[in-house]
Amino acid sequence: MPSAVRFGVNYTPSEGWFHHWLDFDLDSVRADLDSVAALGADHVRVFPLWPYFQPNRTLIRPRAVEDLVRLVDAAAERGLDVNVDGLQGHLSSFDYLPAWTRTWHRRNLFTDPEVLDGQAAYLRTLAAALAGRPGFLGMTLGNEVNQFSTGPHPDPDRATTEQIDAWLTRMLAACEEGAPGALHLHAEYDATWYQDDMPFTPAQAARHGAMTAVHSWVFDGTAQRHGRTSVPTEHHGAYLIELSKxxxxxxxxPVWLQEVGAPAPLIPAAHAAAFTEATITAALDCPDLWGITWWCSHDVSRDLADFPELEYGLGLLTNGRRPKPSAEVFARAARAHTYAPKPRTTALVVPADPAARSHCAPGGVVFEAFFRLTADGARPTTVLDGRAEDAAHLAARGITEVVTPDEVLAP
Structure with missing residues (x-):
């Protein structure tokens, strides 16, 4: 068991947001990274915008790749390791997809042979450019790319679970070809765990790649249903960590809490520090936690238009690089946390059938039973229904008690 958990931030540039790739300013990036390092963070997750880096299927811009390498090197100079997301994809309510996949050139992101060739070449190129650089952790395939695969996206690139499995296998292999032995993974938003018809499945999330990534956002119905100071809201990140297992x-x-943040107005600015502390404390009580990476580093500038209101204030730091109260909480945890969680010995049974994932969503019986147990101090984890009587599996995980949602929620 590690003696410490990695603490980092999802890097949102203070000048130009992710459009900074168009006018890359290394001095501005260095100032941002100085303000991140001052929080005690040890890593950042960074986001090339796919259309800016690969505007044509056979053109991966050398200057853009060079700028990414310069950012990674600048982070290493400040003691910050870097994970690089490839296929952006989707960020803060905006889609960024290259023109060679849309409208007149509309081709499926997950199944079209030429698109797959282009994606694999792009991921391989980024990984190869960074292979061996000090501080380079590895690639994440993209940010929440599962949102493109079905509703509620207004124009989804539909695919079957089998096609998604093949896509994940090929794209992770491309990353490995570019940077052998690095920590390559994929990451989706919580519909993977909660939405019955999502072709990206929990099994894929927990079995493909070097570790499992979970993204925890309490605007998914958790805070609306239970309130900002509730057990489900304060332990939602911990729930996803344990659900994934x-x-x-x-x-x-290992499980990486790769995105978690305090979204207004469900988490008001005055409560953000308390939410941050509660979320981190709960996550640190989960065995096998690799890291916590907060969303995000810096606020979005009010000079930029059309973002959802909540996106402007998610930073630990203001747009002027000043720390907020939540940053002080994060910094204390990053510098002084201890990580020695006891095994979670009580396991809640969850259905393996991906068509029953809504049981795990807010309001579902698994979700509600997990937090009933949590409120009672039971520190639950989860086990698939098909493994609930597998003595070897339970013993390997330290589980000594198995309960069903019906048993927990019985009057």
Whole structure:
């Protein structure tokens, strides 16, 4: 078990947001990274915008790749490791997809042979450019790319679970070809765990890549249903960490809480520090946690138009690089946390059938039972229904008690 958990931030440039790639200013990036390092963070997750880096299927812009390398090197100079997301994809309510996949050139992101060739070449190129650089952790395929695969996206690139499995396998292999041995993974938003018809499945999330990534946002119905100071809201990140373990084939597969933030107005600015502290404390009580990466580093500038209101204030730092109260909470945890969680010995049974994922969503019986147990101090984890009587599996995970949602929620 590690003696410490990695603490980092999702890097949102203070000048130009992710459009800074168009006018890359290394001095501005360095100032941003100085303000991140001052929080005690040890890593950042960074986001090339796919259309800016690969505007044509056979053109990956050398200057853009060079700028990414310069950013990674600048981070390393400040003691910050870097994970790089490839296919952006989707960020803060905006889609960024290259023109060679849309409108007159409309081709499926997950199944079209030429698109797949282009994506694989792009991921391989980025990984190869960064291979061996000090501080380069590895690639994440993209940010929440599952949102393109079905509703509620207004124009989805529909695919079957089998096609998604093939896509994940090929794209992760491309990253490995570019940077052998690095920590390559994929990451989706919580519809993977909650939405019955999502072709990206929990099993894929927990079995493909170097570790499992979860993204925790309490605007998914959790805070609306239960309130900002409730057990479900304050432990939502911990819930997703433990929920993911039901599908993992390795007893102690690492889990990365790769995105978590305090979204207004459900989490008002005056409560953001308390929410940050509660969320981090709960996550640190989860065994096999690799890291916590807060969304995000810096606020979005009010000079930029059309973002949802909540996006403007999610930073630990203001747009002027000043720390907020939530940054002080984060910094204390990053510098002084201890990580020695006891095993979670009580396991809640969850259905393996991906068509029953809504049981795990806010209001579902698994969700509600998990937080009933949490409120009672039971520190639950989860186990698939098909493994609930597998003595070897339970023993490997330290589970000594198995309960069903019906048993927990019975009057």
């Amino acid at each position: 039901a599908w993992a084939e390795e007893a102690h597969r």
